[in-house]
Amino acid sequence: MKLVLTTEQQELRQAVRGFLAAASPLPAVRAAMESDGGHDPDVYRRLNGELGLSGLIVPEEHGGSGAGYAELAVVLEETGAALLPGPFLATTLAAILLREAGDKELLPGIADGSTVATVVLDGNRALNGAEADVVLSIDGDRVRALRGGERTPLTTLDPTRRQALVEPGGDVVAASAEGIARARDLFAVAVAAEQLGVLRASLEAIVAYGKVRVAFNRFIGSYQGVKHRLADMHCKLEQAESIVRHAAWAADEAPDELAGAAALAQAYVGRACFEVARDSLLLHGGIGFTWEHDAHLFYKRAKADEVLLGPPRIHRARLADLLEL
Amino acid sequence: MKLVLTTEQQELRQAVRGFLAAASPLPAVRAAMESDGGHDPDVYRRLNGELGLSGLIVPEEHGGSGAGYAELAVVLEETGAALLPGPFLATTLAAILLREAGDKELLPGIADGSTVATVVLDGNRALNGAEADVVLSIDGDRVRALRGGERTPLTTLDPTRRQALVEPGGDVVAASAEGIARARDLFAVAVAAEQLGVLRASLEAIVAYGKVRVAFNRFIGSYQGVKHRLADMHCKLEQAESIVRHAAWAADEAPDELAGAAALAQAYVGRACFEVARDSLLLHGGIGFTWEHDAHLFYKRAKADEVLLGPPRIHRARLADLLEL
Amino acid sequence: MDLEDYRQRARAWLEANAPGDRAEGTPDENGVAAAKAFMAKLYDAGYSGITWPQRWGGQGLTQAEERAFAAEAARFTLPTYVFSIGLGMCGPTLVDLGTDEQRGRFIRPLLRGEEIWCQLFSEPGAGSDVAALQTRATATDGGWVVDGQKVWTSVAQHADRGLLLARTDVEVPKHKGLTMFVVDMHAPGVTVRPLRDMTGRAHFNEIFFDGVHIPAENVVGRVGDGWSCAVTTLLHERLSISSGVGMGGQKDNPVAFEALRTSVDTGDPVVRDQLVELYVRSRALALFNQRLAQETKAGIFPGARGSAAKLLLAELTMFQADLATSLAGPEAVAYPGEGGAGGGLANAISLAPAMALGGGTNEIMRNIVGERVLNLPPEPRTDKNVPFKDLKTSGGLPS
Amino acid sequence: MDLEDYRQRARAWLEANAPGDRAEGTPDENGVAAAKAFMAKLYDAGYSGITWPQRWGGQGLTQAEERAFAAEAARFTLPTYVFSIGLGMCGPTLVDLGTDEQRGRFIRPLLRGEEIWCQLFSEPGAGSDVAALQTRATATDGGWVVDGQKVWTSVAQHADRGLLLARTDVEVPKHKGLTMFVVDMHAPGVTVRPLRDMTGRAHFNEIFFDGVHIPAENVVGRVGDGWSCAVTTLLHERLSISSGVGMGGQKDNPVAFEALRTSVDTGDPVVRDQLVELYVRSRALALFNQRLAQETKAGIFPGARGSAAKLLLAELTMFQADLATSLAGPEAVAYPGEGGAGGGLANAISLAPAMALGGGTNEIMRNIVGERVLNLPPEPRTDKNVPFKDLKTSGGLPS
Known part of the structure; x- marks a missing residue:
């Protein structure tokens, strides 16, 4: 089991983190979320081009880098921490589904960044469903893909990432019961990696604030009422990171462990992420309730992510089944 | 709905509290729990004689005072807070059962303090089963009473109150399906009243300690790490007291509300009592882990009370049924 | 005048004069004009400033009349929101501490709704x-x-x-x-x-x-x-807020127990158990508030214990919005009227932190309960005897 | 000597010399005599003080040999408990800070088990x-x-x-x-x-x-x-404790997940969900501990982050004992062999607070994580520059 990043993975993290800090800091996130398209195409061009992230997990024969899910988890943690707007997660979920189900046609377009794709997760709802070129849907053991079709944008809780009602269907582009089952587990791992980033950034924000905000002539981080909560939040971060690393390792190296690790990841990290984002917002005091402060963006993303793959209890129920309880 | 004590009830509380503080302070509780009989007969003689508590809820026609359950709750809160050893609760549960099921024979002996009784709560287990003169058991819609029979003392978690395996059975002394159902709800209210006392005393102990114990040149109660937990514990106390008052009022005045109020009382107060006793012990630091300190006596009583009437989930399940969920 | 007469007349007046439409939160310009017009009628009928001193424009009556009117008024939604700060906080402060000249100038226009504070x-x-x-x-x-x-x-x-x-x-x-x-x-x-x-x-x-x-x-x-x-x-302020603390606002609340029991799948025993938890917490706080209210009526002033109720309400508000969205799943995030079935859940989870931040944070409430109810020792204070100009300020923050 | 050779020889020695019976906690007089005899053999075979300086009686080898021996020894229960304070804390302190005369006098008898510290x-x-x-x-x-x-x-x-x-x-x-x-x-x-x-x-x-x-x-x-x-x-001390923190001791623990899954009624969905919660918390901490161990092997010293693991272990210990007793109901309270079916539950709930009190309370752990991991500002200190005799003491307490 490998729970510590390799040197290469650390370099990948630094590269993505550095890029996002420069190209998509929170003021730019706000500008993007209020723009028509909901994200900055220029950031995506560089993300997919210079950093090659659209092709990260696409096999080399389809024009990607063929990296592992451990690398993907590193990247999603950073895009989560930066609240990167737009279809990055949506296209990533699509890439996971196509890779696992054995697609040949669509992956090259995803790898070179020319295709924005999404996956129908819940009846007819999809992340970035209005912006996607291709909508994938799961139909039994087949994957269907539809270009066009009806799209109805939704106004949702999370202003940094859009959703839409879409039409599932289209041509069959791949078929594999096993691949699709694996993809569903990998969705859970991918979302957990993003949640880990949201959790970490929420904690970092309130830790930083605790060192500069003064009340009653003391930094608020010196009060145990704040300090002890932050310590508890740090404990959640440590555990969440361990769980995500383990799940990503299992995805790459231990297929038998993947289902359990993925269900654990959603059962633990989804909840921890919302709790930390919530407490971070609350401990900011009144300013955390303002639109101008960023705390609410993390809080809303955390709640949207927690329910993205279904009510949280389904992950716990799956865990119970896998444990044969 | 009456959630505030009357002047008479306040006087009753003061009388019982004053008596127990003088006659059964914690050092005396320790002496009693290590004695052969597990309690001090002299304390019981005065409790039943001077204060008339054995006859409190026994109807006047059977030699008691015919007081209400609101008065009983006041008394049980005090005996709980004092961790009174011995069969007070056991005999009280027996009195409740006999009163509700319409007994004529046994109540006078209970009222005058000459009969120690108990009720089989769980198969063949009874509080103070070894010391009781009479063991009551519920057999369908009938109440049976057995003098003698086999008694096997148990060593249990709670050193301040004993349990034994007993033999259910004996003669039928009363019969009333409705009375027995009501008695079961009243058991929940009675135990909750005792738990309220245990909760209150646990909180008072750690609040007092927070004002005298020094660490790093400050009273530990001045640290928010302690203070904020005590504030949360106080919130539990306020809610627990409100729930117990309501349940006791319902027992006397609003029979239709009794079942729901009783299930609520066990669902809330049992948990709150253990949590407060646990946190009180932990916040005492190392001294709280010693046998010589009293914190563990409250902690153990709290856990023993929490499971006395069954695993706590049964009260929640009953609440769900009553709410027609 | 007999109290029951007073109540009857108040009811009759309200039935004749209370506007029928529902008014919530801060009105727009037109709403303000209408609210001012209503307030003038209310004042002229003798129902504004019922317990305030007659000398400054009040009615000089007792808490009994005030409560009688409030009980009748609770059946209507009166457009008094824009006057609430003036009536609840500014006016009472001036009555307590103002000069006679200030009381004479400010209080009558405040009570008559001519000036908003x-x-x-x-x-x-x-x-x-x-x-x-x-x-x-x-x-x-x-x-x-x-x-x-x-x-x-x-x-x-x-x-x-x-x-x-x-x-x-x-x-x-x-x-x-x-x-x-x-x-x-x-x-x-x-x-x-x-x-x-x-x-x-x-x-x-x-x-x-x-x-x-x-x-x-x-x-x-x-x-x-x-x-x-x-x-x-x-x-x-605390008095006027704590008198409003309770189960109020739960009636139409999409994340309160009564709404959730019909909207979630109670066939799932785990969901049912979570609803029980919500019921237990809601009832526990409701009964505590009722006990405080009964004590107040009996002349026992709740004092800082009201802060415990406020803290619990803040926690319950967050708990129920969180629970409701978690139970609903993906549908929780869509705003209504957008093809989503989220109802008011997205709004509820957005609004949930407000109760924990307005009127004192949870940490301040815990300090108050700890120090004023339990009498625990205060934090060491470093700002009591230092000139203001020498105190620490929040570095790097607008202040 | 090659490390694998070293390990082979250690294994062979342990198989030949480790006592077969299980030794737990503080032994009685006879147990102490046996423990001392074993320790002398261990020392004479070169397995006590593996990394300690040769000059004072140690073997002067590296962490690699120490770890190799520890890995082999983990398969046995060695009667070294009474020496653990000396070997883990007192001895290392003397090696670091003692005079040569002290090191010469104390360390060899300590390593050889002749003197208990x-x-x-x-x-x-x-x-x-x-x-x-x-x-x-x-x-x-x-x-x-x-x-x-x-x-x-x-x-x-x-x-x-x-x-x-x-x-x-x-x-x-x-x-x-x-x-x-x-x-x-x-x-x-x-x-x-x-x-x-x-x-x-x-x-x-x-x-x-x-x-x-x-x-x-x-x-x-x-x-x-x-x-x-x-x-x-x-x-x-912290090093020797944190190296022992983990899922150790869960194997025969009657309140850990593996025991509860067979002892409780998982046919009840609410019970099943509570077991899932226990599994989630247990796995979360186990994986965190494994990550810390991997980091340590990779040369990243966990430092104060070990306090987070200790805090979580204390909370998990209490949580699982509380859960197990609550699930069991009335039977939980009886001690075994007394006609009760409580098994080890009564003992587990009695022992549960120990983990939160020994080696620093939960509050101290949170301070350490807050100040040394997150670098939050310390509390104002009033005891730094005051003569000891002028400091506050715990009033009314034995001290």
């Missing part, structure tokens, strides 16, 4: 620690000049007058250099800007003071005595 | 705040005289020597007036009394010093420098 204490750098405020009032010919910024101000966009707390001396410890003023919100240099909160709406305002002149006769209490004046105001 | 820091009035200790050492002819009381001392009833922290100057601030000593536990005036804990057993002792003489050459480090010596000892 707001309260100007909080600042970006002074939230929990109100006495750390930085808005300066500098003595000048015949009065004072004010510069600074206030925040979290309700109804300021419609306000004619404000009760302002400002610093008049930085050389003394922070609690000793404050003064309270009545400020004309239409005076030159006053700018009111709506403050958008995390729900995307503007319930509050920011107020900027840029060289605003206040005449000397508008000082409330004594110069340098502003902190004890503010404590009076905050006491009135 | 205990550590004497904590006092009734000085728990989390160790530096507040009150035991006095007064200078006298050729040495010191000690009076006072220590508490929470493991293995003291068998100890030959103790590492003592005592106050030698009350006129200076509390951290500056301490001195560390080696004390002979058989000296006149030393009384060891077993301390009964809430489980009813005596895992610890209280030690009373009544005019105990300590020769001058037994001062460790410099007079007045005891606090920094104690920090060295506590650092070694």
